[in-house]
Amino acid sequence: MLNKGNIDTYVKKLLKQIALENDIQIVEMKSDKDHIHRLIECKSQHYIPNIFKGFKDYPELKNRL
Template structure:
């Protein structure tokens, strides 16, 4: 995972039978719940009380492209 001011990059490995929207929904829901529990004042400061934008981008990769994806995520630290 690599985080930025307004977005994050995640590299997740899952089996093909997993439904990607459910994984994203769970990640967003749990992370928002934990953050707002620890810092309830943030809910009033954020986009209508929402931590996450409802949109997201997903790309699939193979063992061959995993190294390239990791390199891309790491390169984003420098920007």
């Protein structure tokens, strides 16, 4: 079970894994209280809104994101 203290670490790890699986480079990533900013580099065929859509597969984050 995720608690408030480790959600940031977990989400960043998940974003890095999604990026790796999709041949995307995360140039910079910083988090704030309730959101994460990412600067990414990707190929032109990537549709940006779909790149990090994988969170729907993680029900433990559903109520926290």
